[in-house]
Amino acid sequence: VSGAKKAKTDKDDNNTNGLATCRMLLAELEAHQDAWPFLTPVNHKAVPGYRKVIKKPMDFSTIREKLTNNQYLNLETFIVDVNLVFENCERFNEDDSEIGRAGHRMRSFFDKRWTELLK
Ligand SMILES: Cc1ncccc1N[C@@H](C)c1ccc2c(c1)OCCCO2
Secondary structure (H helix, E strand, O other), X not given: OOOOOOOOOOOOOOOHHHHXXXXXXXXXXXXOOOOHHHOOOOOOXXXXXXXXXXXXXXXXXXXXXXXXXXXXXXXXXXXXXXXXXXXXXXXXXXXXXXXXXXXXXXXXXXHHHHHHHHO
């Protein structure tokens, strides 16, 4: 019947809500040589003060878990969590430190990649 609404399934729209783009971007972040401070949650026992200063911890493995559990509505909610990783880094680490510099390099890499992919 013409006009009948087709049931929407993921396979129909190859990038529903930009989730394929999220998977691509996260894979690139995880593989980046400067990702090492951000791959796993900061262990607050190994990093004095971290739990007090950083109210919303975030890291790439947690983002991976959320993506796997379908907890991101769209690319925007994914970008919020990625940016949280970099905001936490800038809050806790000196710009002129190993981790601080890695955070700045990862942030500019991410900004460049998602704007390229969204064009
Ligand atoms: C992103 C971030 N911000 C502030 C502090 C740490 C971190 N990352 C964690 C994974 C980390 C990186 C380096 C570390 C470390 C832990 O263990 C304490 C001993 C030094 O080596």
